[in-house]
Amino acid sequence: MTGEWTLIGFTLLTQMAVGVFLLLGLVHFGVSRLAGREAADRMSGPALLAVGPVLGLALLASIIHLGYPAHALNAVNNIGSSWLSREIVSFSLFAAVGGVFALLQWRRLGPPAVRRILAWTAAGLGLVLVYAMARVYLLRSVPPWNTWLTPAAFFTTTFLLGALALGLAFVLNHRFAGAATLAAHPDIRAENAMLRPAIRWLVFITLALLGVELIVIPLQLSHLTLVDAVGQLGLAETLSRLQWMLGLRLSLAFLGAILFVRLLHRLAAGDRYGRLVELSLLACALVVAAEILGRYLFYALYARSGL
Amino acid sequence: MTRQYAFFFDSAACSGCKACQVACQDKHDLVDGRRWRRVYEITGGHWTPHGPAWTHTVFAYYVSVACNHCARPICVEVCPTTAMHKRADGIVLVDQEKCIGCRYCQWACPYGAPQRDESIGKMSKCHFCFDYIDQGRPPACVAACPMRALDFGEREALERKYGRVRTVYPLPRAQLTDPCLVLAPHRDSARAENSAARIGNAEEV
Numbered sequence: 001m002t003g004e005w006t007l008i009g010f011t012l013l014t015q016m017a018v019g020v021f022l023l024l025g026l027v028h029f030g031v032s033r034l035a036g037r038e039a040a041d042r043m044s045g046p047a048l049l050a051v052g053p054v055l056g057l058a059l060l061a062s063i064i065h066l067g068y069p070a071h072a073l074n075a076v077n078n079i080g081s082s083w084l085s086r087e088i089v090s091f092s093l094f095a096a097v098g099g100v101f102a103l104l105q106w107r108r109l110g111p112p113a114v115r116r117i118l119a120w121t122a123a124g125l126g127l128v129l130v131y132a133m134a135r136v137y138l139l140r141s142v143p144p145w146n147t148w149l150t151p152a153a154f155f156t157t158t159f160l161l162g163a164l165a166l167g168l169a170f171v172l173n174h175r176f177a178g179a180a181t182l183a184a185h186p187d188i189r190a191e192n193a194m195l196r197p198a199i200r201w202l203v204f205i206t207l208a209l210l211g212v213e214l215i216v217i218p219l220q221l222s223h224l225t226l227v228d229a230v231g232q233l234g235l236a237e238t239l240s241r242l243q244w245m246l247g248l249r250l251s252l253a254f255l256g257a258i259l260f261v262r263l264l265h266r267l268a269a270g271d272r273y274g275r276l277v278e279l280s281l282l283a284c285a286l287v288v289a290a291e292i293l294g295r296y297l298f299y300a301l302y303a304r305s306g307l
Numbered sequence: 308m309t310r311q312y313a314f315f316f317d318s319a320a321c322s323g324c325k326a327c328q329v330a331c332q333d334k335h336d337l338v339d340g341r342r343w344r345r346v347y348e349i350t351g352g353h354w355t356p357h358g359p360a361w362t363h364t365v366f367a368y369y370v371s372v373a374c375n376h377c378a379r380p381i382c383v384e385v386c387p388t389t390a391m392h393k394r395a396d397g398i399v400l401v402d403q404e405k406c407i408g409c410r411y412c413q414w415a416c417p418y419g420a421p422q423r424d425e426s427i428g429k430m431s432k433c434h435f436c437f438d439y440i441d442q443g444r445p446p447a448c449v450a451a452c453p454m455r456a457l458d459f460g461e462r463e464a465l466e467r468k469y470g471r472v473r474t475v476y477p478l479p480r481a482q483l484t485d486p487c488l489v490l491a492p493h494r495d496s497a498r499a500e501n502s503a504a505r506i507g508n509a510e511e512v
Contacts, residue, residue, distance in 0.1 A: 082411075084386075229476075305480070306479030307417065
């Protein structure tokens with residue numbers, strides 16, 4: 001199945017949103033221990049609000065995918081047996097609880113304990129959402145997808161895209177919160193000092209996840225042999241047609257990893273301005289492109305049992 | 308009251324004329340390339356020289372497939388809207404008042420039965436000509452077959468009459484969805500499976 005652009009958009013955007021939310025929680029936890037809760041709140045606030053529009057775009061893509069969008073609400077009817085219904089329900093719950101949390105956090109409404117419970121609930125729902133998204137593809141009649149490698153790949157992408165988006169936001173923050181800004185707003189010094197270690201940790205996470213993909217991708221390919229004869233013919237044709245894309249996808253991820261290592265060097269050298277933004281942008285663009293091609297290939301290498 | 312309708316298909320008798328497919332397209336006005344019933348041509352074998360003579364192992368046979376109104380229908384399981392449902396008599400139907408046209412049933416079905424009607428953006432499929440069934444008439448495909456290769460009826464009665472073979476190459480294994488299909492396989496079907504024979508008319512199905 002080729003050209004599933006709406007589903008590529010829906011799954012990648014949703015996973016990025018969940019990844020940003022979860023990693024933001026991790027960063028918030030770390031920063032509040034090192035620099036206090038106030039600094040952590042100020043540092044994570046804008047990124048938290050950015051999750052909303054990403055989810056909105058994902059929802060739009062999912063609706064464009066439908067042949068008859070006017071009936072879209074029916075998609076939650078079969079929660080008792082359809083993972084697609086469960087995916088939509090968990091998407092809605094994550095968006096609702098995450099949205100309420102973001103609003104309260106933004107306006108500093110309600111007691112912090114309530115906000116904390118909401119944040120933990122939304123994080124849990126995010127994990128459930130990515131799991132449900134993966135289960136949609138575990139169809140017993142579609143052997144290439146029907147493996148634990150599908151959830152493995154989806155969770156890897158979730159944290160990878162989350163780390164990239166969040167890391168890039170911090171890099172831009174780091175770059176543009178210059179000496180003048182710091183002089184004018186002495187109160188942001190604490191979290192500004194936290195940006196550099198946060199970026200470093202997000203790059204470590206990125207590199208580790210690119211390593212995980214190096215294991216998952218070949219295993220997924222080896223799984224293609226489980227399709228029966230008629231499906232094999234179609235897959236062989238698809239693979240020979242899209243071999244260049246697989247090569248490009250792996251090369252982009254590898255080049256991205258090299259650039260991220262270079263970025264770590266720059267950060268360690270204390271290089272404040274020198275092309276940090278350009279380097280990060282390029283590295284992120286390469287890995288994001290690799291993820292888009294990877295998801296394209298995931299749908300293209302669909303093959304079902306039988307006819 | 309019938310508890311589970313089923314189709315019978317005799318692969319040994321089928322001549323590949325596609326009258327069933329055309330009768331189906333005609334009755335349901337499938338003018339946009341949808342084929343609720345399709346006739347697959349399975350072909351293989353080769354010629355071997357023996358001195359001045361040649362011997363051959365060439366074979367071909369046909370498999371006519373529509374929806375098998377499975378006892379464990381994966382389309383009904385995965386449909387997010389409950390539009391895909393099973394009637395009391397076992398016929399699997401799409402309720403287009405509920406369908407959102409997401410094509411998830413199409414991904415899942417190992418027989419290629421659900422197909423989207425692009426003019427309305429909703430799924431459609433073989434419904435066993437339930438309108439004819441309700442009038443006591445046979446489905447259009449069964450009535451059209453000049454070779455008497457197709458039959459229909461209560462699943463258990465068909466199994467008593469024709470046996471319990473439920474899959475033939477290149478259909479999927481029956482355990483996937485428990486299809487309500489009774490088959491008389493062609494004599495070359497085992498050879499086709501062993502040699503992973505190709506579908507000769509892929510552009511037609």
